[in-house]
Amino acid sequence: MTTLPSPLTIDHVSDLLRIRLIDPPPQLELAVERTLGSRAESSAPGRAADLTLRFVTGLGDEPLELIGRDDAAWSKDAFYLLADGRPVAEIPFDLLAAGCEIQLDRKAQRVPLLVELLTVAALSRELAVIAGTGADVGATRWLIGGPSPAAPAVALELGARARRVRNGWLLLRGGVHTTEGLRQPLRLAGSRTSWLRHRSVVPGGAPMIVARRVAERFAASRGATGRRPVAPLVDRLRPTAARFGTLTVPLDRLPADPARGTPDRTALFVLVASEAPKPFVRRLSPAAAASRLAAWHATLRGELGARYAEFRFAFPARHNELLSSLGERERQLLARQLTGPVLYLVEHPQEIPTRDLVALLSGLVAR
């Protein structure tokens, strides 16, 4: 008798949160890795998954009621997200919590809502999350969140002397000192020639930095706007140029070194770009930091809210208390977790050189 091979199972692991992929096709395995970052070794290999993605064929192969033309659909008991007019994910929004499983079509090109579902799983396990970057530098764990686009550039600068860098969403538990997180690449918008100092870690090196700088300058230029027929065409090219102007640096290219010591204190910086000519810094209370971060995270999870509204349209009687109270739950969790670190709101000029910003933050850390 021939034993059929069991479905390929891949765990994307952190010490705190585990996502399990069951039987993923190569393009989706890659898509997950692009979203979450590279996999890490497990220190607890037997632990159950917090979110399971099961890849199947023939998802939603039944008559469906439609929401919009190409948004979502539902059957008697299942809710689907669509892409190109066919179901790509079955998500039971009423059951979303740690340990839930969603099914995905093997022909899908991406996993919708992956990061949002991950943060829901984390919050349901009482893990607070912060959208941003974390870096262990010397005796200090730096957590950088908030709406400023400067955070990845700060992480790039810190990467040269960090023991470890995490990027995307950071997971907090136990007074912040057991921080883990995703390994998303650093996406550096507003390319600068000063990054030439980091050319050894940037894919494509100096030529790529210069090319992206040119694209970024073009995207930001005002130029011939208003003069037909060239100006409209130029304007249409700007968004593409802006995307190309963003530099992507995988974390594994940073010269992180585990021998660089273990942090024994944590500093959280909420960064906000400002039109002021000089930086402005003030301390935040845990409650104020938690309120700001929870509100910011809600803006990042907007698509989850929209999809949950679609689900409620399809199944008005099926409700998820966790999703309905996610913002408040997150605020409370953060307020509890942020009692340990020093917390700063840093309003910085938009065009501040990254080195100056890092020097400012380092000065705060040293206090």
Add this chain to the structure above:
Amino acid sequence: MRDAIDVEFDLHGLAGIAVRDGSSADVAAVRQQLGPIERPLGRPADIVLRFVDHLPSAGPLRLLGDGEFGHDDRSFFVLRGRRKARVRVQLPLERIGETPLEIRAERGATGIPLLIPILNLTALVNHALPLHGAAFRFAGQGVLVTGWSKGGKSEALLTFVERGAEYVADEWVYLPGDGQMVGIPEPVRVWDWHLRELPSYEHRLTTGERYRLRTLAAGAAVVGAAAPIAPVGSRRLRQLGSFLETQRHVDLPPARLFDQPVGAMHAPFDRLVFVVSHTRPETTRAEIDPMEVADRMTASLRYERQPLWRAYQHFLFCFPGARNSFLETVSQREHAALRRAFAGKPSRVVCHPYPVGMTDLYDAIAAP
């Protein structure tokens, strides 16, 4: 000297908007957003849109994300409008739900961001429920057709007006709670496949509009044929094809489209029709509990409010101590209003394929 025009808009007495000190371009932009409901209010406005040359900030402006929103020490600003155009609009999100609400904008804005959801919430405060839908009067009965976007509401309106119904509303219908429903004469979006199904509307288009639709159809066909066989750039071609598909429509004022003077735009709310598109080939009809429709449409209204909700979350980041309890609980208020408005109404669910056959849709709604 620069224009400083004052005009007023009246949504059937349910919400009044005053534009103060606008330039002619500002007034035109607001007219385009609100439709032709411009008339003197004769009462204090619920929403005042005040235009100024320069909107100062109290302290430096802090910017969020890619500069879509900002705040100073006291106020929240929206800095991007339609198609990401730069605007500078001071939006008191903490006061939405109160009247009068003053929104200040720098002149030259391409419209007031989030004006329609704010107007709808103001109508709700004034006890009129805004609902995504189409409405018409047919055979002496007022019919409200509601459902999710692309569910077939406008198609129902087009096919019934062609068969003699009186136009009441498209896109947004307001239920003031007195058993009536009212609309605003917003342009109706007509897709080229509508014209194939209902060719009698084609002569309401100008030559330029017909030419535009034919050119887009030809372009979409060429791109659609080329995309699978193109040696390079097939993904880009597919994206271009999808973009062209989304452009194959014209927006026509109801007076021109329906070739009838836009009347009072109100009718009694007699019947409720809930439309849903599905993957089956047939069009079906069945009775439905109107409370079920109320429950579903509560979620639809919440979905429609996402852009305003997103702005509110940004506002909470800027001012973590501030809250707007009206905005945070408005869904419950809408749910209660929907159940009150729909209670006891004869209700039907019509499920149809997309694109829908207009005759099948008519038969399913009109059948006794």
